[in-house]
Amino acid sequence: MSVIAPDFRLSGFIRSILDNAFWALLLANLVGIPAIMMVLFYIEMPVINGELLTPFLAFTWLADPSRILPIVHAFMATDLFRVMAFPGFGFAALIAAGTIFVERKLLAKLQLRVGPFYCGKIEGILQLMGDGLKLISKEIIIPAKADKPIFWVAPVIFVATAAAFVALIPVAPGWVVADVDLGLIAVFAVIGFFPIITILSAWSANSKFPFIGGIRALFQMVSFEIPLILSLLGVVILTGTLNLSEIAASQSVFPWIIFLPVGAVVFFTTMLAELERIPFDLPEAESEIVAGWLTEFSGMMYGLVQLGTYLKLYAFAALFVVLFLGGWHGPMVVPPFPEEILTEGIVMGPVTAKIPGLPLFTQEMLNGTLWFVLKTVGVIFFILLPRGVFPRIRIDMLLNLGWSKLIGLAFVNIFIALGLLYAGVLGPGGMLPQ
Amino acid sequence: MADPVFVVLAVVTVGSAIAALELRSLVYGSIALMGTLGGIAGFFLLLDATFVALFQLAVYVGSIAVLILFTVMLVKRELIFKKIEDKRRKFAGVALMLVTMVALGAIFIDSGIKDITTDEPPVDFREIGSDFVTYYWPALILMGLILAGSVTGALVLARREDIEENGQRTS
Numbered sequence: 001m002s003v004i005a006p007d008f009r010l011s012g013f014i015r016s017i018l019d020n021a022f023w024a025l026l027l028a029n030l031v032g033i034p035a036i037m038m039v040l041f042y043i044e045m046p047v048i049n050g051e052l053l054t055p056f057l058a059f060t061w062l063a064d065p066s067r068i069l070p071i072v073h074a075f076m077a078t079d080l081f082r083v084m085a086f087p088g089f090g091f092a093a094l095i096a097a098g099t100i101f102v103e104r105k106l107l108a109k110l111q112l113r114v115g116p117f118y119c120g121k122i123e124g125i126l127q128l129m130g131d132g133l134k135l136i137s138k139e140i141i142i143p144a145k146a147d148k149p150i151f152w153v154a155p156v157i158f159v160a161t162a163a164a165f166v167a168l169i170p171v172a173p174g175w176v177v178a179d180v181d182l183g184l185i186a187v188f189a190v191i192g193f194f195p196i197i198t199i200l201s202a203w204s205a206n207s208k209f210p211f212i213g214g215i216r217a218l219f220q221m222v223s224f225e226i227p228l229i230l231s232l233l234g235v236v237i238l239t240g241t242l243n244l245s246e247i248a249a250s251q252s253v254f255p256w257i258i259f260l261p262v263g264a265v266v267f268f269t270t271m272l273a274e275l276e277r278i279p280f281d282l283p284e285a286e287s288e289i290v291a292g293w294l295t296e297f298s299g300m301m302y303g304l305v306q307l308g309t310y311l312k313l314y315a316f317a318a319l320f321v322v323l324f325l326g327g328w329h330g331p332m333v334v335p336p337f338p339e340e341i342l343t344e345g346i347v348m349g350p351v352t353a354k355i356p357g358l359p360l361f362t363q364e365m366l367n368g369t370l371w372f373v374l375k376t377v378g379v380i381f382f383i384l385l386p387r388g389v390f391p392r393i394r395i396d397m398l399l400n401l402g403w404s405k406l407i408g409l410a411f412v413n414i415f416i417a418l419g420l421l422y423a424g425v426l427g428p429g430g431m432l433p434q
Numbered sequence: 435m436a437d438p439v440f441v442v443l444a445v446v447t448v449g450s451a452i453a454a455l456e457l458r459s460l461v462y463g464s465i466a467l468m469g470t471l472g473g474i475a476g477f478f479l480l481l482d483a484t485f486v487a488l489f490q491l492a493v494y495v496g497s498i499a500v501l502i503l504f505t506v507m508l509v510k511r512e513l514i515f516k517k518i519e520d521k522r523r524k525f526a527g528v529a530l531m532l533v534t535m536v537a538l539g540a541i542f543i544d545s546g547i548k549d550i551t552t553d554e555p556p557v558d559f560r561e562i563g564s565d566f567v568t569y570y571w572p573a574l575i576l577m578g579l580i581l582a583g584s585v586t587g588a589l590v591l592a593r594r595e596d597i598e599e600n601g602q603r604t605s
Contacts, residue, residue: 150461180484181484182484182488185485185488185489185492186488188488188492189488189492191496192491192496192497193495195496195500196468196499196500196503199503199504199507200461200503203507211507215504215507218504222500225496
């Protein structure tokens with residue numbers, strides 16, 4: 001049996017930890033806190049409880065839990081919070097990370113394997129963290145004859161484009177990073193960037209497997225964009241708007257999938273192709289062309305591409321929910337915030353804690369987010385499911401499907417929508433309420 | 435005083451246009467072309483024409499530029515381009531460009547476009563849409579027919595009979 005660290009001494013380990021803690025504290029006092037003060041001085045601080053929040057007040061209030069909540073409230077109203085945390089990147093990355101783990105475990109269960117098992121005590125739940133640490137610590141190898149600028153930049157732009165897509169998705173009423181009036185067109189514009197990045201990164205690796213994968217990805221994405229756009233026009237015709245928030249809000253009574261099932265099926269199929277999921281995973285066909293356009297990526301560059309792929313998966317699933325499954329609408333299941341905490345405070349024996357600014361989120365927002373996440377997770381499950389069931393199809397079958405069958409079905413969907421509109425069933429002034 | 439955003443966009447657009455023509459690497463040239471087309475989308479955004487700007491991104495950057503990239507990557511450039519290194523041609527080209535630009539600029543300045551001041555809101559894309567299907571409908575249908583005809587023609591031209599005779603799929 002081999003010993004990993006033969007010179008290990010517990011006393012030395014503890015001493016090194018204490019040493020690090022000493023230096024961290026010293027540097028925080030000498031450099032960190034003055035730097036934070038200087039930065040805070042230039043940031044426009046909010047007015048809370050009638051007084052301007054200065055850096056000194058901020059530091060003293062951090063020690064008082066009853067005064068943190070107004071600061072948190074003020075922070076949650078900023079754009080930074082929306083971009084970084086809730087409807088934006090952090091929320092989407094959390095769902096993406098969960099998707100990666102669930103996908104591995106689900107596939108294993110479908111194929112009667114165990115999947116990730118040893119990392120973490122329960123069902124390999126720490127596997128994802130281990131994989132992330134491995135990717136970060138790995139060396140990044142650039143092929144000698146690669147086109148270096150493009151090769152370095154491509155994964156970063158890929159993640160950035162996927163994040164831009166995520167930013168357009170409304171999660172709850174009023175909770176959206178970029179509430180664009182022409183949201184759906186913006187989605188088409190953002191989707192158009194993915195093939196460019198794919199083909200450029202594939203070309204820049206200067207290797208034949210990435211290039212073949214990139215060409216396949218280009219064929220697939222460009223030809224499936226057309227049925228993708230056409231299949232969403234039915235919803236636009238019936239709602240009369242391109243704003244994603246308004247489209248989601250228009251489905252308070254019934255979701256559009258009831259009247260436009262053809263469009264939903266076409267959109268779901270094209271979504272699988274745009275995401276390069278099995279059965280359309282020709283660009284990454286691992287049994288034919290190593291790993292397709294990802295072959296030459298190593299270390300964290302591969303990790304970035306993977307993060308971008310799963311962000312894109314979340315964004316497409318969320319788009320399906322917003323357009324066809326009613327967005328955040330659902331029965332009110334979140335209980336209202338207890339009134340007595342607002343009026344009397346929390347009574348714990350002899351101590352009564354009165355906390356100002358307590359309902360951190362409104363009931364509608366929590367309920368909307370809950371339903372949105374439930375529906376999105378359901379759609380993601382149906383995106384993952386074919387991977388355990390279907391084989392990969394040939395490229396000519398793929399293109400045939402996209403150009404002749406899906407485009408035709410998308411037109412059928414448009415005619416259904418127009419028929420419903422002109423028959424006076426749906427749309428502005430229709431029989432059914434919206 | 436010009437708008438700094440306008441100046442930056444102008445520099446990006448014109449600079450990447452020159453780069454698209456002058457760069458030796460065809461792939462970098464087509465990336466620069468994407469920069470030009472994106473810069474024009476930025477101009478449309480400045481003009482409050484979000485609809486046109488997003489379509490400029492979706493169609494020109496998303497499809498046309500991809501098509502150009504694809505063509506560049508599939509074709510070996512030694513086969514289709516002969517290098518002609520000629521100083522006189524280059525200077526003649528630059529001089530011709532300058533003459534054209536000065537002439538066009540003089541026409542624009544002379545046309546009185548600088549004197550137009552208006553407070554009207556930008557035209558809504560819904561109005562453009564309803565104009566297209568009411569007043570301009572013959573032009574719309576003519577355009578649709580021409581496009582359909584050219585797509586059919588392209589399909590006919592792209593058909594390969596030698597493959598079909600062997601019983602293989604052509605799609």
